[in-house]
Amino acid sequence: MWLMVNGGQERARALKQVADKLVENGDRLSISQERTKNWAASLDPEQYRVKRHGDEVYIEVEPPLELQAAQEAHEAHQEVVQTSLRLQNRYWGSAKHDAEYGPPSSEEIAADLAAGRALIEVDEDLMPNRPVDAVAHVVRAAVERAAAGDLEALGCEAQFAAEFVLGIASLFQDAENQVHEDQYFDLSADRAVARALPAFLTPALAAPLEAAGSSAEDVAQAGLAMADKASLETRLYLARGCDVVWDSPCHFDPCIHRTALHWMLETARGAEIGPWDQDGQSRSKARITGDVVQRLQELPGDSVDIAVLDAAVRGLGAASSAEHCCTDDAMTLLAAFLDVERRAMVTQENEGWSADDRGMHTLVAARALLEGFAKNRDAGPLLDHLDVLRADAQLMSHFLHGLAAAGAENERLAEAARGVWPSLLRHALGYLSDTPSSYRDHHWGDWAAAALLPSPLSWTQGMYNEVAGEPIDWVRAEDFVELIDDWLPAARGEAMPLDALIRILRKLPKETQATRGVYWVSDLCIQEGRVTVKWSRLSDDWLKEIRRTAEEIDELDSWQMLVDSLVVAGNKRLAPYSR
Helix, strand or coil: HHHHHHHHHHHHHHHHHHHHHHHHHHHHHHCCHHHHHHHHHHCCCCHHHEEEECCEEEECCCCHHHHHHHHHHHHHHHHHHHHHHHHHHHHHHHHHCCCCCCCCCEEEEEHHHHHHHHHHHHHHHHHHCCCHHHHHHHHHHHHHHHHCCHHHCCCCCCHHHHHHHHHHHHHEEEECCCCCCCCCCCCCHHHHHHHHHCCCCCHHHHHHHHHHHHHHHHHHHHHHHHHHHHHHHHHHHHHHHHHHHCCCCCCCCCCCCHHHHHHHHHHHHCCCCEEEEECCEEEEEEEECCHHHHHHCCCCCHHHHHHHHHHHHHHCCCCCCCCCCCCHHHHHHHHHHHHHHHHHHHHHHCCCCCCCCCCCCHHHHHHHHHHHHHCCCHHHHHHHHCCCCCCCCHHHHHHHHHHHHHHHCCCHHHHHHHHHHHHHHHHHHHHHHHHCCCCHHCCCCHHHHHHHHCCCCHHHHCCCCCCCCCCCCCHHHHHHHHHHHHHHHHHCCCCHHHHHHHHHCCCCHHHHHHHHHHHHHHHHHCCCCCCCCCCCCCCCHHHHHHHHHHHHHHHHHHHHHHHHHHHHHCCCCCCHHCC
């Protein structure tokens, strides 16, 4: 700029030539003229303007008109992108991953709903991503808040929210069946819509539904299409969305509870695995057309697609734990689905299939059973389920992990898990007399034994955990003190149960850890004078933590004997503490 102002005409012409050369070289190097002309403008005296603001004079570069238009378009593009990402992070990313996330106020949701509608109406040329996904989660949040009685969250966009949800849900009526696409993408708009759609069956959202020119029948048909054709993940979210229906009073004819129950049955119509297809070299998929439950009960275990049952089990579990006109039917159906699922799981594991390698299906079943216990305090169905799954140690451990994780999701389930676990532990220790025992399985026996001492926070980060906010560590260690002696025979000689024991011990007073804890750890690690576990992930640090307490209460000899034995067996990390 100094050269431009003070260099004279000859210098100005030379700089203009440099500007022209810059654009020419940019063209040769395939750099857009939007960039090169913007750079060159500062070398062109014709683009300089003198402007006065009050008593001050400014010299500034004014880009060519065609560049100003491009810059305005770029700014509009950036504004749209930033709004889309802001909504996505606020209603999906941070809500899912940020432990300190604070939900927005109703006024903020209403404002974001208006911003979302504007995004949907934006020229597609401005959009580098799919704003519909982010907007769908804003709509879901607004609908959930409104269904809870806070219509202020919809602001002036109640009609837009209803049209948006019904519009996306209705697309499944003419869509191809997506049940076997194995999609894992919970940001997707159809997942959010599946969560929101059931709320439009309730009286709370009757007015927005009417404003959109739709009816309860339209909602029922859209939900039925999602239950029939959506991906398995979307069906699971539809089942979660029905929670608000089960908690609502009876409404419409047929009743909204009957409609939701019909949806849950519809999700399972694709659960039959058909006969071998010689041409396709695989077993074909079959659609159940009659009584879903009766057909599933007739099928052998290796003809049931377990994953397809998840949505029905999730929805029926919540339906059974609420009070409405279909509660009894829901309880009967849930018991039937769980019986089919556990039988199929054991059969498929026995045939070498991987029935539930991620523990997702057992988590869904565990939550449903825990909901039932929370309602009626009857542990029978839960123990019956465990009795069958114990035939495979992996299934048993997955179920116990899922049960512990479900208890971490909310206070009601936390209290239920805390109440049922001592009875469950006593019952499961009876499996020690099985031949063969689950706890002696070469691959998963130590997992099963360790899972009997719950560690909820270790299992709350799966795809389908339903934790809102901080997960609850519901374990009350004192409930297990009188049961550990009976548990030890299942755990002896294995490092994983040792860590499970130490997690429980760390919740007890240091004096208990240094006395009974040292005795239990010694019993688990040493049998008949032979060290079978010399080290585990937590053991060394725990022994160091309690040394001072052991010395203070005159229990150091027992502690020292344990440490010396572990060091002799090869534990080098404890060598400095050995005699």
